[in-house]
Amino acid sequence: MNVIHWLSRPALLFTAGYTLAALGAQAQKGHKALPLDTAVRTGKLPNGFTYYIRHNEEPKKRVTLYLVNKAGAILETEEQRGLAHFIEHMSFNGTTHFPKNELVNYLQKSGVRFGADLNAYTSYDETVYQLPLPTDNKELLDNGLTIMREWAQEATLDAAEIDKERGVILEEKRLKKGAQDRMMQQFFPVIMNHSRYADRMPIGIDTVLKFSKPETLREFYHDWYRPDLQALIVVGDIDVNEMEQVIKARFSTLVNPKKEKKRVKYTIPLTGKNQFLVVTDPEMPSTSIEIVSKFEQKPVVTEADYRNSIVEMLFNMMLSQRYSELGKQANPPFLKGGAGLQGFLGGLQIFGASAGVASGGLETGVKAVWRELERAKRLGFTQAELDRAKQDYLSKMAAAWKEKNKTGSDVYVKQYMQYFLAGTAVPGLDKEYQLVNAIVPGIAVADINAVLKTYSKNTDRDIIIMAPQKDKAKLPDEATVNGWLHTVEQEPMDAYKDVVADKPLLAAKPAAGKITRTEQITEVGVTKYTLSNGVTVLVKPTTFKNNEIGFTAFAPGGTSLYSDADYQSAVYAPGIIDAGGVGDYNSQQLDKYLSGKQLNVAPFISDRTQGFNGSAAPAELETMLQLVYLFYTAPRKDADLFQNIITRLKGSLANRASDPSSIYNDTVNAVLGNYNVRRTGPTLEKIDQINLDRAYAIYKERFADASNFTFLFVGSVDTAVLKPLLETYLGSLPATHKHEEARDLGIHIPAGVIERNVYSGKEDKATVRLVFSGDYQFSEENNSTLQALAKVINLRLLERLREEEGGVYTPNADVNFNKYPAGRYAFTIGFGCAPANVDKLIASALDEINKLKLNGPEEVNLDKYKAESRASLKTALESNGFWINYINSQYQNNEPLGAIYNKGKLLDAVTVQKVQQAAKDYLGGNNYIRLVSLPEKQ
Incomplete structure (x- = not known):
């Protein structure tokens, strides 16, 4: 657990997506306060x-x-x-x-x-x-x-x-x-x-x-x-x-109380003292340390405050990059580590350093984190680091400014909320864009170096160690930890070495293919291109965002084509390759090359498919496609980063067997997966099965045949710009025309009645999961009816288990169904409660299901489902993310893309009688699984 993250006030998001540390409402003497956004009308009533x-x-x-x-x-x-x-x-x-x-x-x-x-x-x-x-x-x-x-x-x-x-x-x-x-x-x-x-x-x-x-x-x-x-x-x-x-x-008719109490502004006082605490628990999954220095919060009210906030953000970005590189060593000194400035509570901000380590690795982790801080403090940052951070910051601000007329109302609401609560400056995006472009070029390395000196102090510092109870005897005392820090502060140090690659991402453009066929799917505004190597491309231009293109790519196969012995290597293959980089760029060099570019590309291999997910600003579309091309043709095999992944995976398992939620979730997955080795929880033995050479070979196999891939692009796409890029970077991909299909491994929820109690943890709490499953005839009509069934049950569980019986906080009923590899459904009811109430609440839930079978749902609840579905669909249809997910799902399931426009008719067709029949058909007692977590028996 990260204390800093857990306790901190949520980041205050301006339109650019950056944090302005902000508590306070008065402009500093001699500085003019930034004006409030002119686009907002504000006022105060007489009361x-x-x-x-x-x-x-x-x-x-x-x-x-x-x-x-x-x-x-x-x-x-x-x-x-x-x-x-x-x-x-x-x-x-x-x-x-x-x-x-x-x-x-x-x-x-x-x-x-x-x-x-x-x-x-x-x-x-x-x-x-x-x-x-x-x-x-x-x-x-x-x-x-x-x-x-x-x-x-x-x-x-x-x-x-x-x-x-x-x-x-x-x-x-x-x-x-x-x-x-x-x-x-x-x-x-x-x-x-x-x-x-x-x-x-x-x-x-x-x-x-x-x-x-x-x-x-x-x-x-x-x-x-x-x-x-x-x-x-x-x-x-x-x-x-x-x-x-x-x-x-x-x-105006609201009234203040006659004897009005003073609204005291409480703070956390700085004492000038240091504090040290070791906290252990038998269920703590790992060891971590937080070193937190506290300072009075600086208000962001004036232009000078705004400049200072940008300097601190650039500092955080540059420091984060150094820790990222440190964490990518073959044998990293920590599982997680970093440091930086952020807002806190009670009028304070904090400068914190943290490290999460494997058992026995606390000294190494603490020293590594502190050493990077000391290196930055003593020897400073480089101009190249600052240039990259500036480029990244300016790029994100420019991207936000391009989207200014597409900014969601929630963003503005939260800004004005913080203005009211804390006096945080909200000058508006136009003013911020102007300020950023005026301020950032003038920020020097000396400004960044001054940040760490400002926030380096040996008072008001808390050191908190959290660890599994079994490791308590091995944990250090305050003098020991301070000794580690002092030792690092006395070490001789070399300056940070900034390793960058100066080669082009691609030495030369590949020999382009051709678009051989163009089709229009007019009902959803999609153009379908077929390339000469067999690649299929679907393109849906939208105006929902000004500066956003999302994409996904998929082909059948996935891990289903590999044996159980190869399964772990196949599952981790995309992560291993992604960590290694592409072409002449390792992952660190690639991160630096992409600074200031608004794009991302990530490969995946799932149970039945392989492919990519990503996005880009239109200006970065070619770079994104170049990365896709390189992920196909020039993935890197990095032995050091592979060892890094293995070390982290093993470290994460150290105390997993003592974590009640992990024990329960592993059991749930195992039971629902019929104890297939691909559905049981992680173990050291499984991690040892991951082989770098085999993972690399599997990845190459999965991406050897582009002819079976479908690419989907949704967003602010200019097809005249896109088409030649498709021919160059996708039309040139290797194609064997093997056209593999995924295999049906027969892994599904077992039939019959199964009841399993899992005893773990000492808290007086229980978790309940009830699962109904079976064969299913996949169709738009059946899907709509099942979704209605889930909603009306959810409403009744909320009314009965929460409002009437007061036994739960958030009951949930959900349904999943799939067409491939075989039609199956799984209907799940879940909630947390007191162990003493488990049987009673399960009985109540099952009673509601039986009422549905006997009488059908209340019409009012069915009407609620329909109203919510229509409202949600109306909003979803104006989202790039929705269309990517929807078209992807329809295409993979061989379902018509225009089906979404039948949603209204499908909702109209859902009746009390249909939902009642669905309850009879799908919620019978023949395939019923009851999984309950309970505290350990004393």
């Missing part, structure tokens, strides 16, 4: 309520609403610990106009998905509610604003509903229990400097969750859900003037 409104048509006819409260767990009294989060739950369980569960029920009937669309979160300092809605349904939008208004101050907080929700929240808390939670309870007070943050985990404490009085909950709501601490953010395809008038009319 203190703030609003932000922006017109944005991505996606069209949609709007995203966020209600942001500057009230979180940090404001709770001892008697209220956990109630900020409890109120978040209760806001979905009744408001003035939507009593009890009517709010969720109404929105679901309108096509809004609970959890996926309608959601909320509670943190230390804020509670945020989100609601995306269509804007072409005026009544729904109006009611959505009513819901936001009532979340702000009109949650009913009914005593009976409160008591029902206690069990749900306790089950949510139960899901988090385990080694990481137990260890966190020990290190959390340390890293939080024993401040108020250490005692205000948002999930709360059991005594409060179980026994707090409704009056105590209402008191928190009354004190802190008030307009002077709230903001409504509205971004979407709306009329800004009209929306502003509605907000003024609705939200």
